[in-house]
Amino acid sequence: MSSMLQEEGAQDDVQVTWADQQNINHFAKLNTAMSDMEEAYEEKKKEREYLEDLEMELELADEEDAVRYKIGDAFIHMSLDAAQERLTNDKSELVADIEGLKTEMDSLQTEMEKLKKLLYARFGKSINLEK
Structure with a gap:
């Protein structure tokens, strides 16, 4: 039992090397990037x-009426066909972006x-890398 306590105490006294600090910093940067992603x-x-909701709404729209389609902060009037094509x-593009982010x-x-x-192998319980 005393050897277990000595091992735990030894883990608390682990010296942080420059390479360890680089790994910790790299993990922190990755963690921040992950949160942003x-x-x-x-x-x-x-x-x-x-x-998808808009796509369903456009299916119910009258083909003769102009559709207001939001691009950025502005709304543009366009035909139903043009709006459906733009929506597709x-x-x-959005699905491709989502898949890229997931990857x-x-x-x-x-x-x-x-x-x-x-x-964790180096520092054991002395370090917390969980969110």
Whole structure:
């Protein structure tokens, strides 16, 4: 039992080397980037839902009426066909952006897991890398 306490005490006294500090800093940067990406991912998912709702609304619209389509901060009047085509293009771009973000997030998560293993092996309970 005393050897266990000595091992735990030894972990608390681990010296932080320059390489350790670089790994900790790198993990912190990845963690910040992951948080930013998660926020962007959620925003893009909401935007996709809005576009899907708009797509359903446009299906019910009268073909003869002009449609107001928001581009940036402005609304543009266009025909129903043009609006539906624009919506299809916007939606496919958004889906590609979402998939790209998901791929980047998966890559960051993999790299963060490697650093977690390395840092927890080195510092044990002396370091907290959880959100």
